Amino acid sequence: MIEAIATIDYYTLVGAGMATVFFGLLAASYLRKKPLSAWHWLTIGTVSGFIASMVQSYTQLFDWVALGLTGVSTAATLFVAGMAGMIGVMAYNLLATRGKTAVR
Amino acid sequence: MVSKTKIKNNVKRAFRLPNNAVVMSMMAVILVCAAPALVSIIDDSYAYEGSSETQLLDVPYTSASFVRISGTQDRADVSYISPSENDGIFAIALNDPADVENVAYARFYGIDMAPLMSGIGTFKIITSSDVSLVNLSISSYDEGISKVSLPLTQSEVDPSVWTGSLNSVELVKLMSGAYDYMFVDMTGPNELYDMQIFAVGDYSIPYGEMIIGATGVLLLICALLATPWFSTSGLTIRRR
Numbered sequence: 520m521i522e523a524i525a526t527i528d529y530y531t532l533v534g535a536g537m538a539t540v541f542f543g544l545l546a547a548s549y550l551r552k553k554p555l556s557a558w559h560w561l562t563i564g565t566v567s568g569f570i571a572s573m574v575q576s577y578t579q580l581f582d583w584v585a586l587g588l589t590g591v592s593t594a595a596t597l598f599v600a601g602m603a604g605m606i607g608v609m610a611y612n613l614l615a616t617r618g619k620t621a622v623r
Numbered sequence: 624m625v626s627k628t629k630i631k632n633n634v635k636r637a638f639r640l641p642n643n644a645v646v647m648s649m650m651a652v653i654l655v656c657a658a659p660a661l662v663s664i665i666d667d668s669y670a671y672e673g674s675s676e677t678q679l680l681d682v683p684y685t686s687a688s689f690v691r692i693s694g695t696q697d698r699a700d701v702s703y704i705s706p707s708e709n710d711g712i713f714a715i716a717l718n719d720p721a722d723v724e725n726v727a728y729a730r731f732y733g734i735d736m737a738p739l740m741s742g743i744g745t746f747k748i749i750t751s752s753d754v755s756l757v758n759l760s761i762s763s764y765d766e767g768i769s770k771v772s773l774p775l776t777q778s779e780v781d782p783s784v785w786t787g788s789l790n791s792v793e794l795v796k797l798m799s800g801a802y803d804y805m806f807v808d809m810t811g812p813n814e815l816y817d818m819q820i821f822a823v824g825d826y827s828i829p830y831g832e833m834i835i836g837a838t839g840v841l842l843l844i845c846a847l848l849a850t851p852w853f854s855t856s857g858l859t860i861r862r863r
Contacts, residue, residue: 578659594836601842
């Protein structure tokens, strides 16, 4: 049997985290009827993580983010910058409007 | 009973034009998911039938090619012949033919990766050995960089030919110089393992990077438009 060495790719983990936060914020922007508790956020986070992993299995999204974070590819870095920009703006808008909207 | 007007109104409401916020968030999801998906689809459907082949020869390498004994970490006693001395053919032969009963796989190290740096990601291996699996791996001395493992597919026309292509992510990693060495594993008991390895094709267009880069720019524009200070009509001093 061919031996395998398990290593953790931290950049891919960060990619998974970014994608999860991105989908979580988008989901949160549509759930603005009542104040969200910690349990709501936990549920949103879990569902977003699941969606992110599904997206990864079909599109290698985390790998592109990891490539961008390592600076290996300028195109991937632009993609990460765009994604980080959207996350930043959505988080700011949600905080500034007290959860009413993520995009203005 | 629900009146027709009420149903009409409900249907109208359901299909009314979305507001800017909804459009923007839909755009963001589409961009983040669709761009890598498009690259992935192109990767899957892309079959390069290049006429040019570059034969990969050997480079001096610290690890020697070997044959692994099944179920152990031991190596069989072998003789290795480098391609530069053997008309471009890598070969490993068991010194004791009785060992063939216990062979798990053979590994070829020291393959020259320099011709791949121009963006060639399709490989062809020709072997006369009776093997059930051929796997090409590209790795780095840095343990933080994950290894690329590419199982090759056996040709239905000629069983001695095995081919495989890297996807866009792997190709970008390869061209960045993040990887230091490449090796090929052949599974199946044989007294002699041999292979000729070729990089097929010329420079390939980095469509993956082009799509991802363009999407990044669009996402940045979306992020600007999603702020209260910018709109499609330009800079707004007041908040929208």
